[in-house]
Amino acid sequence: MAKKLNSVVGIDIGSRSIKVAEIRSQGRDVVVTALGIVDTPEGAVDHTGIYNSDAVANALKQALSSSGVSVGQAVATIAGQASVLVRTLEVPKMNPNELREHMQWEINRNIPFSESTVVSDYRVVDEGAEGAQNMDVVMAISPQSAIETLMACVKKAGKQLFAIDVEPLGLARSVFTSYGDEFDNQTVCLVDIGHKTTSINIYRNGKLLMPRQVPLGGELLTKSIADGLGVSGPEAEEIKRNQADASQVSAGGAATQQFTAYNPFAEAGEGGAPEAGGESAAPVPAADANRANAFIVDGLSELAEEARRSIEYFRSKGGEVERIVLCGGGAGLRGLNTYLSNALGLPCDIFDPTRRLQINAKKASEEFVAGHKQEFAVAVGNGLHIMFD
Template sequence: MQLLAKRDIVVGIDIGSTKVVALVGEIKSEEAVSVIGFGECTSSGLRKGNIVDIDNVAKAIEEAVAKAEQMSGTEIEYAYVGITGSNIASLNNKGVVAVASGDNEISERDVDRVIQASKVISIPPDRKIIHVLPREFIVDGYNGIMDPVGMAGSRLEVEAHIVTGASTTIQNLLKTVERSGIKVAQLVLSSLASSQAVLLPAEKELGAVLVDIGGGTTEIAIYDQGSLCFTSVLPMGGDYITSDIAVGLRTPIANAEQIKKEAGCVLSELVSEADTIEVCGVSGRDTRVVSKKELAKIIEPRAQEILQIVKREIQRSGYKGLLPGGVVLTGGTALLDGMVEMTGEVLELPVRAGVPDQIGGVSDIVKNTAYSTGVGLLLYGSNNESCQRSDEKDSSFNHMFDKVKHWFRDFF
C-alpha cells in the first residue's frame, strides 16, 4: 500500500455511540481538501460518549480504518480524533501580558505567552485542557482584534474559550485509538469539528448555535462575532428514541433502530393513519402491523424532551437573544422527518439542516448530517497541517535571513 507524503493527507476518526467513521482527505490547498477514503463500522462500546468497552471500540476503529485505507490506497498512521461526552466542560477566561520587545511590536511569541496566561485557571486535578480557543485579542484597550501580530502596543490581552475533559476519559480514548494501531495527531472537540463542516462564516459572525444530535449525546456550540463562546454536551440522543421504540413496540433494539431510520417521524401530525409498517416481536419470529402514526407518537415526546433540554442550555449560556443566525441542526438524529420543524417550534429560532458540503473528492458519500463530525475533523486537520507548513516556511525564511544578515556583517 502506497504511503503518501505526511503533509499530503489528513485523516479524521469520529468515534460515535453507534458507529466509527474514518475519513481520509487529500490536502489540495490551504482551503481545499478532498475525500479520498471512507470507512464505517458499527460499534457498541460507547455509552453517552464514554468508552465502556475498549476492545470493542478498538476493533471498530481497525475495521473502519482498513476500509478507508483500501479505498484511498494509503496507509494511515496518524489521525485527528473527535472527543465528546458528558464529561466535557467549558469556560471563558482572560490572559494578560506585557509586550516583550523594546519597540512594542507584538510578535508570535507574545501571542503564545498571552494564550499560555489564559490557561492559568483553577480546574480540578482530574481534568485536562483540550482546547484553548482565542475569541479576540485586546491591544492597549482596543478590542475586536483577531490577529495582533505586527501591531504596536504595550499590553496584550486575550479572551479565550477553554474546553476541558476528564483525565480518565481522555486517557481511555487515547489508549483505545493507539490499541487500534493509529497515533493521535490531536483530540478535537466533536462539536467544534462539526461546526467547521456545516456552519457558514456569516452565521458564526451574526451569532448562531450548532445542535448536533448523535446517538448517545447532543452537542451544543454557540458562536458570536465569529468565535466559539459556549459549548455543552448533553448525555442523551437518538439512542433514547430507539430505546422508547423498542419498549413501545416490544421489538429488539436493533430492529427498533432500523424502524427509526426507515420510518421514524417526530411529528405525528405529519403522518397518516393509513401508513403502516411491519414490526417483528422480541422473539424475532412473530410479526405484526403497526401504523406509522403510532410510531410517531412514541418518538414525538422523547424528541421534544431532548430539544427542551437544549433550549434550557441555550438560555443558560446567556446568548439566547443574540442568535440572529439561528440554529444549524446536524447529526444522525437530524435525519428524522419533522426534526427541523420541531426544532424551530421548540427553540423559537430559525432552523436549517447542516449538511457538510464544503469538501471535494468522493463527497457524495459523506453529504449527510450523520457525517458532519468526520468531515469537520478533516477540515480542522487540513487547516492545522497548512498552518504548520506555513510556520515552517516562516521559520526557514527567518533562518535564511539571519544567515544572510550575519554574512553581510562578517563581510563588511
C-alpha cells in the same frame, strides 16, 4: 516547528458508530478521499468514554480498511460526555505569559473529574475589537486516562495520532468551511444529536461562543418506540429510521393521532398475550408512521426543551441565535428540522459538512454520502485540522 500535514484522517468514536473521513489538501482545494462508518461494539463506548479499547480498536481498524483510508496520521476527538470538559471564558486582555498563568488557575478550579491527573489546553478564540478590555478563550480538560485510552485505540488500529481535539472545535471547522459565506455574521446553534448524548454549540463566524452537552440522544426515541410498540431495540430503530416523521408531531407535544401502547399482558381477545397454557402471542402488527410518531412525542419535546434552554441562556448574556443546524446520526430522523423550527421559532436546517468540499471517495457511493453526510460532521471537522492549525 511541527511539520504541517497535507493529509489526515479524522476519527469520531461514538457510542453507536465510529466514523472516519480522510481529508487531503490539494492546492486550494480540500478533497475528501475516504468516508467510512461502522457500528460501535455493544457496550464498548458510553457517555463516560471508551470501556473496551480492544473492541473499539478492531472496529476502527475495520472502518479505516473498508473505506480505503491510506494516510497514517489521525486527528480524533475524545469519546464520552463525561470524559471532557469544554468551556468558554471571557477574561481580561493580557499578554501570553499572563494568560498562561491565569488559565492554569482557571483549569485547576474547574477540574470536574475524580481523577486528579488531567490533560488540559486552551485557545484564544476571539481577541475582541480594538480597544476591548476582554477576550474570549476556550478551555478543555480531560482525564489523562481518557487520553491514553484514545491514543492506544488509534495506535492499535494502525494509525499515529497527530492531534486530539474536542467536538465543539471540530464542528466549528466544519461550519466555517461548509457555510462560511452563507452564515457570515449570523449566530448559529449547531445541535449534534448522538446516540446517547447531544452537543448544543453556538457559533458566530466560525468561532465557538458557547458549548454544552446534555445526556440524551437518539437512543431515547428508539427506546420509546420499543416500549410503546413492544418490539426489540433493532426493530424500533428500523421503525424510527423508516417510518417515524417528526414533522407530524406538533411543537406543542402531541402527535397527529394517539395510540395506546402495546401491552404484552392484555387480556385475550384484546390483541395481547394468550391465556395461560395457550399458544404464543400473535406478533405485534406492523407499526405505521402514525403509531411510531405517537411514542416519540416526549423525547422530541425534551430535545426541543434542552435546545431552548441553551438558546435562552445565551440570550440572557446578551446574545441572539438566528439559525439552528442539525447534525449527527439523530438528525437523520425525518422531519426533525421542521419540528424544531416550529418548536423554537427559528429556521432549522440539516448540516452537510461536505457541501463545499470535493468528494473523491472511491469506496463511498453517492447514495452512501447523501444518506450519512450529517453523521460525518465531527470526523470531517477533525480532518480539516490540517487547514486551520
